[in-house]
Amino acid sequence: xxxxxxxxxxxxxxxxxxxxxxxxxxxxxxxxxxxxxxxxxxxxxxxxxxxxxxxxxxxxxxxxxxxxxxxxxxxxxxxxxxxxxxxxxxxx
Numbered sequence: 324x325x326x327x328x329x330x331x332x333x334x335x336x337x338x339x340x341x342x343x344x345x346x347x348x349x350x351x352x353x354x355x356x357x358x359x360x361x362x363x364x365x366x367x368x369x370x371x372x373x374x375x376x377x378x379x380x381x382x383x384x385x386x387x388x389x390x391x392x393x394x395x396x397x398x399x400x401x402x403x404x405x406x407x408x409x410x411x412x413x414x415x
Contacts, residue, residue, distance in 0.1 A: 349397055355390045370408050 362375035378385065396402060 350390075350393060352387070352390045355393060356386055359386055359389070367410075370405070370410055 359378055362379055364376050364379075366375055368374045378389070
């Protein structure tokens with residue numbers, strides 16, 4: 324049996340806004356910081372090798388950079404292609 328890492332790609336493009344009738348407000352730094360603080364620990368990292376513990380303990384500068392990245396994605400209404408990749412490990 325081959326137990327090598329298998330990469331899966333998802334071609335799903337999620338819309339960043341709801342229907343045309345409803346305008347969704349831009350996320351705030353406080354909201355993003357709150358979401359980061361609620362990340363669960365002891366989870367496997369993705370292809371970027373970043374763990375939730377690293378992000379949570381990264382401090383203000385890292386959280387600010389993540390927030391600025393989210394704002395850029397929000398304003399461009401396009402999710403980076405790299406975020407559609409994942410790693411799957413077969414368990415036998």
